[in-house]
Amino acid sequence: MSTPIRRDTVVSTLVTRISEDVLSGRYPPGSSLPPERVLAASYGVTRTSLKHALVQLAQAGLVETKHGVGTLVRDYQELGGLELLPALLRLDPLRWGFEVFQARRQVGALLAAEAARNGTVAQRTRLVEQVAAVRAAENADQAQLAELEFHRELASATGNRVYRLLSNALFAAYLPVRGALQGPFTNPAEAADRLEPLLKALLAGDAKAAHAAAESYLHETERLMLGA
Incomplete structure (x- = not known):
């Protein structure tokens, strides 16, 4: 289980942590992130905080959430932003x-x-x-x-x-x-x-x-x- 994140910086820190996990290849392009319940528990955060973080990650071009499918990792070199x-x-x-x-x-x-x-x-x-x-x-x-x-x-x-x-x-x-x-x-x-x-x-x-x-x-x- 990942080290829990302090509440005062939870969303921004969560965005950084998941970004680094994606960019390092832990979650490669085309793969799916774990279900939200599992992912939130692994970082020691609430699902609400996770949802806010996933919105920012989607805006940066790292992930895409599809209803009924889950959150897919995108190819940051093709779709990512600065x-x-x-x-x-x-x-x-x-x-x-x-x-x-x-x-x-x-x-x-x-x-x-x-x-x-x-x-x-x-x-x-x-x-x-x-x-x-x-x-x-x-x-x-x-x-x-x-x-x-x-x-x-x-x-x-x-x-x-x-x-x-x-x-x-x-x-x-x-x-x-x-x-x-x-x-x-x-x-x-x-x-x-x-x-x-x-x-x-x-x-x-x-x-x-x-x-x-x-x-x-x-x-x-x-x-x-x-x-x-």
Whole structure:
């Protein structure tokens, strides 16, 4: 029997636990989950909590509940959503971490170019403020969070809401493991200096220069993160 889950986090924790069991192959694509009564008992939760969790898992593309049939496991690589990234990173940090970094570089450079083209005066001002916040940070943790907010502002400055949602998915995967990725932020002043060429290109509205600066910045921070 699985370890019981605390009631204050029951549904969200249950979603995580079942996601990991599905993604690890305990319940492979095409198979059925155990009956709800059995499944709820195995995790030490009520059937009501289980039903709420299954709704979220269905929305993420992991399972499908059919009346009279039960809950079937779907092929997450064909039908899953970006909500699965945090769980995938926990299960296989090397494989999925490499692919997340690759997406981060490519998507980040694209966002920087679009932000240079479309950013408003107010958005560019907030980007300046976030670089200043990185520089003023008292420790690596504060600098890392300030840098994350810089990228949130960058996504907003593209003017494309889909880019913002895509960025949010990458941030959701990044946040749970960020403690192991603080290499670029141990010296906040140097972290801000690395952002300056990208900021300069964004403020100039130079899409080509912003794309190149973002690629360079993301490659360098990735190197430092992996080194840490």
